Amino acid sequence: MQSSWVEIDPTILGANIDALRAAIRPSTEIMFVVKADAYGHGLAPMAVQAAASGVRWLAVAYLDEALTVRARLPDADILVLGVAEPEDVPRLVADRITPIVVSAEHGQALAAAARAMGATVPVHLKVDTGMGRLGAPWQDAHEIFDVLNGEKGLQVTGLCSHFAAVEPNEPERAEEQAQRFLELARALEAKHGRTLFKHLSSSRALLYHPEWDLDAIRPGICLYGYGTEDPRMRFHARPFLQWKARVMQVKAVPAGYPVGYYGTYRTEAPTHIAILSVGYADGYHRALSNRGHVLVRGRRCPVIGRVSMNWVTIDVGPAGDVRRGDEAVLIGEQEGASVWAGELAKICRTIPYEILVGIDPAAERRYINAVSTNPP
Ligand SMILES: Cc1ncc(COP(=O)(O)O)c(C=O)c1O
Missing domain, CATH: 3.20.20.10 (Alanine racemase)
Known part of the structure; x- marks a missing residue:
């Protein structure tokens, strides 16, 4: 877990x-x-x-x-x-x-x-x-x-x-x-x-x-892949930090189903909702409540209801193909779809820097293709 x-x-x-x-x-x-x-x-x-x-x-x-x-x-x-x-x-x-x-x-x-x-x-x-x-x-x-x-x-x-x-x-x-x-x-x-x-x-x-x-x-953010979109700029970089969580529960719900604290969201039609293992305690801003998107099975799924301390609920749609244990991408890409920190920053009225440094430092960092980091 x-x-x-x-x-x-x-x-x-x-x-x-x-x-x-x-x-x-x-x-x-x-x-x-x-x-x-x-x-x-x-x-x-x-x-x-x-x-x-x-x-x-x-x-x-x-x-x-x-x-x-x-x-x-x-x-x-x-x-x-x-x-x-x-x-x-x-x-x-x-x-x-x-x-x-x-x-x-x-x-x-x-x-x-x-x-x-x-x-x-x-x-x-x-x-x-x-x-x-x-x-x-x-x-x-x-x-x-x-x-x-x-x-x-x-x-x-x-x-x-x-x-x-x-x-x-x-x-x-x-x-x-x-x-x-x-x-x-x-x-x-x-x-x-x-x-x-x-x-x-x-x-x-x-x-x-x-x-x-x-x-x-003294480059910082551009080498982390942000802020180089303007075609007038001298070089363009790719982001490479992905942030992920697990689907902890999926359930089929009818239309009009209330989601989260104060029921700020009600489903418009029968659908499936998934609850993810992330919340504002991990750095996933409350400002993303009812506004952010998360990738599951290559689809952009809307965050519904309020982001809570440890859990976020998303609408994964009527298909019923999402399973408990599936990977949810909070920042990153999946099957051609993407959500990067710049998108979250806009919604949260902040800058990608704050989204990136706001991810709980205790969250495990997994390095793919890393050169050795052992001290000599
Ligand atoms: C003194 C100084 N130089 C360079 C940088 C790097 O800035 P940026 O990430 O915008 O490239 C910073 C970042 O805060 C800074 O404080």
Whole structure:
């Protein structure tokens, strides 16, 4: 007896990486974003597949994720996108992990911790060019770089920023951020007589703006197969995370049969209903009540009634061919039909990211065609 589970084919990630690689200059590195358990796909298997597909850089949010990657990939370059603490410095140094720094004080604290152990930490200065999130405000970034550049124990090797919005219909917003970043980088490189490792673009920016590829791009969602539908984009990817549940009971019901809490749905005609082993406790949003679709026997079956904590009811139609134990596809494809996270996200008025990371991390992840993920 099992609730829902996830099936992932990492070789499709490999194909997505190959397609992206073919679309960019060979001199641009892919820094694959694997935070939040690789957007719900499983950190270690995704990092291992990416490395096998030639990706050198991996970006995570926290040190523990970086350590998970390092345990599998002794040669990867790893960037921590969150704010490392001074007490993290011994592990950062020992495991050759690069943190970002977000302010002069932050950089100085890391430098002091590094000096205390006779080490130097390489860091990338994160510049807030208009996102209004982590990083040194662009107006102060030049000065902050100069302060940090003189700090023993710290070596500022890179410069990065993050876009708030990349919209082809409203290009000024991203262009303004890019110009702030490029001007800063130009001024710093000229003044200090050395090149910095510069990275700016995540998925939407890299899909629309080859001119901002710089030394690295930081794709996340596009390599998981989402957000590449627009024909103007440089490459197109396929999703490869499938989420499945079991049919726990099937019953024939007459017309007018009430379904679920408060009977928000009544069958219009005699049909069969199936109850599935998934609910909002597993990440299947309540917003899908009476709106979502699930695949069973290759058919798109409507979710009827309210999604409850552990169970969902669907209308499998009058044919009577669905059996207890049948596989139900919540995200994925079956016999030519498909339901992907983008469809669920629209109904739930959210983004595919939230649907993917919202799948219960405890749901079993089954890897099909995976390269070995054992630590060396
Ligand atoms: C700093 C940073 N870079 C890159 C990414 C990847 O973004 P995307 O998944 O849209 O490509 C993220 C994702 O949240 C991020 O926070």
